[in-house]
Amino acid sequence: AQTVTQSQPEMSVQEAETVTLSCTYDTSESDYYLFWYKQPPSRQMILVIRQEAYKQQNATENRFSVNFQKAAKSFSLKISDSQLGDAAMYFCAYRRSGYALNFGKGTSLLVTP
Amino acid sequence: GAGVSQSPSNKVTEKGKDVELRCDPISGHTALYWYRQSLGQGLEFLIYFQGNSAPDKSGLPSDRFSAERTGGSVSTLTIQRTQQEDSAVYLCASSVEGPPAWDEQFFGPGTRLTVL
Numbered sequence: 564a565q566t567v568t569q570s571q572p573e574m575s576v577q578e579a580e581t582v583t584l585s586c587t588y589d590t591s592e593s594d595y596y597l598f599w600y601k602q603p604p605s606r607q608m609i610l611v612i613r614q615e616a617y618k619q620q621n622a623t624e625n626r627f628s629v630n631f632q633k634a635a636k637s638f639s640l641k642i643s644d645s646q647l648g649d650a651a652m653y654f655c656a657y658r659r660s661g662y663a664l665n666f667g668k669g670t671s672l673l674v675t676p
Numbered sequence: 677g678a679g680v681s682q683s684p685s686n687k688v689t690e691k692g693k694d695v696e697l698r699c700d701p702i703s704g705h706t707a708l709y710w711y712r713q714s715l716g717q718g719l720e721f722l723i724y725f726q727g728n729s730a731p732d733k734s735g736l737p738s739d740r741f742s743a744e745r746t747g748g749s750v751s752t753l754t755i756q757r758t759q760q761e762d763s764a765v766y767l768c769a770s771s772v773e774g775p776p777a778w779d780e781q782f783f784g785p786g787t788r789l790t791v792l
Contacts, residue, residue: 567718569718605785606765606767606785606786606788607783607785608719608767608769608783609783610780610781613780654718654719656719662724662732663709663711663721663724663732663735664709664711664719664721664781665721666711666718666719666720667718668716668717668718669718
């Protein structure tokens with residue numbers, strides 16, 4: 564079974580600064596997809612960014628970017644110019660075709676003024 | 677447009693009672709998923725419906741849990757003889773189709789179940 568590990572239960576960042584959330588995963592598959600989801604206190608899961616394993620280029624979405632290291636099975640999320648609205652739980656997730664998402668336990672991000 | 681909706685938003689029940697949780701996916705989405713989020717934990721996969729295929733039930737924790745999807749749309753998750761360890765937030769998600777795994781899953785707001 565695939566496992567997803569987020570080693571940072573909590574992280575803190577000041578407004579306008581940059582923070583990186585870590586994620587590692589374990590799989591024997593070569594074709595899969597990786598995601599970062601955000602869950603604010605409203606409980607609504609929101610997709611932040613996604614990465615196809617066969618693509619070497621790291622995905623970016625505005626202030627959010629990933630550092631995908633396939634050989635190391637690492638998929639970190641970088642948030643630049645952090646904003647108060649970025650405060651939330653962030654979940655890393657893995658998926659291969661035909662299966663549901665496999666989530667890590669999450670990282671709680673606190674943004675301080 | 678309407679997103680994924682779930683009802684009830686909150687449910688408090690007594691140990692041993694049966695509960696039904698409902699999910700209305702986005703219209704046209706053929707794939708539907710149920711996940712469970714226990715306090716301080718990530719999301720745990722429960723069951724996955726894809727079109728007319730047999731559902732993937734591999735995540736259901738016990739035979740007290742069952743789910744159905746009627747007419748390829750609305751889904752109901754049923755928990756029989758609830759236990760205190762069933763207390764969690766139950767999240768439903770839908771996507772256009774799966775595979776490919778690229779498709780974004782859209783999540784509902786969840787049902788918070790509390791078993792006393």
